[in-house]
Amino acid sequence: MKNIPEATFTNEELIVKYEPLVKATARRYAGRGAEYEDLVQEGYLALLILNEKCTDKEWLTAFIARRLPGYVRTAAQRLRGLRRLINFADFDTAADCVIDPSEIERRLLFEILEILRRKLRPGEFILARDAMDGWTQSDLAGKHNITQQAVCARLKKIRAKLEPVFIDRR
Structure with a gap:
């Protein structure tokens, strides 16, 4: 190729230019469950991601050369983990005897919500439920039109009320 600034490359031209680097890096991390083709x-x-992340296209080659191995190494670890966790069972027969973990989690969540409903006043229950749903104290303060410190104090009281209930259940 001519000495064209890398900023004008299309994705296809970029892949062609850096193909040897990608293949060499994939070859280095292939094995033990991570297939060469998958890593390529x-x-x-990763090459396309790095092209977008590089702010100074004059240094694109150095940027890619330094960061590409990390992306491929992470992918290899992920692929090795996936291959290790694969269970080659007959899923037609296993479905009858396997309990769905999400069903267990759902039942536990309903049980916890029922305990909260019985032990807390309605306002406290709503606050606790929203906190369980992932609302931050700042979000809860805005929703209930109170300060974040007031939310913190109310959650502290709720925890104190519920502590004996959940400690006894162990």
Whole structure:
């Protein structure tokens, strides 16, 4: 290729230019459950991501050369983990005897919500439920039109009320 600034490359031209680097990096991390072809694909994806992240295209080659191995290494670890966790069971027969973990979690959540409903006043229950849903204290303060410190104090009282209930259940 001519000495064209890398900022004008299309994605296809970028992949062609850095293909040897991607393949060499994939070859280095292939094995033990991480297939070479999968790592090459992950390398191409990382190449496109790095092209977007690089702010100074004059240093794109150095940027890619330093960061691409990290992306491929992370992908290899992820792929190795996936291959290790795969269970080659017959899913038609296993579905009858396996309990769905999400069903267990759902039942536990309903049980906890029922305990909260019985032990707390309606306002406290709503605050606790929203906190369980992931609302921050700042969000709760805005929703209930009180200060964040007041939310913190109310949650502290709720925790104190519920502590004996959940400690006894162990």
